Amino acid sequence: MPNEGSYEAALRRSDRIQEDLKVNPKKYTMLTGDRPTGRLHMGHYFGTIKERVRLQELGVRTNIVIADYQVITDRDTTEHIRDNVYNMVMDYLACGIDPAKTMIFTHSAVPFENQLMLPFLSLVTEAEMERNPTVKAEQEASGHALTGLLLTYPVHQACDILFCKGNIVPVGRDQLPHIEITAKIARRFNERYGKVFPDVAGLLTSTPLIPGLDGRKMSKSYGNAISLSMTAEETAKLIKKSKTDSERNITFDPESRPGVSALLTTAAICTGRDEREIAEEIGMGGSGQLKKYVTQAVNDYFAPIRERRHQYEDDLDYVKDVLHDGNARANEVARQTLDEVREAMGMVY
Known part of the structure; x- marks a missing residue:
């Protein structure tokens, strides 16, 4: 959880961006996503999907990652993953996400994006990754040993956001540390090798936490x-x-x-x-x-x-087409960004 001072600063910045979005939506690129571990529910809809549709309709460049590789951060199986991914796409489309305006893609289909992990890992310390509260919470909840993938989860999220030059990420307060580590990676890369990545800010969502039917978190x-x-x-x-x-x-x-x-x-x-x-x-x-x-x-x-x-x-072929198209577009975007990264690092031979 970020301290009160940094939260207040993040909130002020978020409010300024919300105002600017009304007049300059095209200045912004949004990235957000979900792990395909099951069906999306009301908490997802009111907590984030509704906001994605709003940003999409404002004219923001919107991108959604179905984070299939992140399923194995805290579980030993990928059973049902294909079914979960297709159902997630159906939910997005039904809620108003328009594939003509929003790029929907999966981690595993975009190798150029995942390749950014290597230079990005050199820009953070082990202590910075371990401090991330989501990493601790996920590990405690799963009872798993801390895997390398779970430890580097915040860096993988930075790859998601930065490969498409994302500069806004809709988040709740508890996810602000992820944005902070992404902003740190972008800043350090730019300082070390030259300006490639934008400044990244969390767009704080004002939706109250939707309780489950028993009063606990909806899950x-x-x-x-x-x-x-x-x-x-x-x-x-x-x-x-x-x-x-x-x-x-x-x-x-x-x-x-x-x-x-x-x-x-x-x-x-x-x-x-x-x-x-x-x-x-x-x-x-x-x-x-x-x-x-x-x-x-x-x-x-x-x-x-x-x-x-x-x-x-009733039209699974269309759902598959949406995903194939989104994956192809994401690969093209990621390839261009990776080319810029290698150029900045002097690694073009």
Whole structure:
């Protein structure tokens, strides 16, 4: 977690960029991405995908990496990875990511990008990599030994951002250290070999953390996440099963009533209303009434997205074409950047 001073500075910079984006969107190149470890859910949608679509429509150059190599940072198998990747592309398309405007690609298909790891690794110390809070958190969560890939995870992310000359990355506060190490790598490379890379800034997202249906962080592994690919019936079933409490009167109190409050937050985000207002309206209707309201709110919000998704499920060839095209474009961009890097380093023979 960055200290308060650096967070405040990052927030001020992010606010300035948000203002500038309205008038100069073409100055900016965005890179963001996801690990294909399972289905995308509501937390992903409101936390980041919605923002990607907004930036895309503003006219920013938008790039999304499906970080398939990063799946093996903390797990021993790539089982289901192809299915997860294709489903991720379907989710993106259904949510409004337009492949004509946004380059969608996978790590493993862009060798020129991964080759940047070698010069970049020479620009950071072991201590700087180990200090990264995401590396520590991932290692603790997986119970794995610290692999070389997990240790160098922040450097691989720097390759993702810098190969396409990305200068903005939408992030939550906890991911700011990744941006800091990327900015450090870009700065050190430019100082050592000559200017190739841009200044990089985190675009801090203002979306509140979307709780899972049990009040904990929304996560597939907790079984508390509403996936974008779920049917209306599956959504209803999951919400119905969610734990509330025995108190009949519905109130918003995240500390004492995490289950009830998580449901209220879910409904609030989907309807644009305030949690307390919804709680007051349901009042003595109890958890049964609350669950009905939440189910309706979620299913109404995601109905058009799910309808579009069904079209892509029936057209896997198109989904594959989107990915092949994105990978080809990414390779071309990465090849040009790698050429510039080798030129700056005097390694063209």
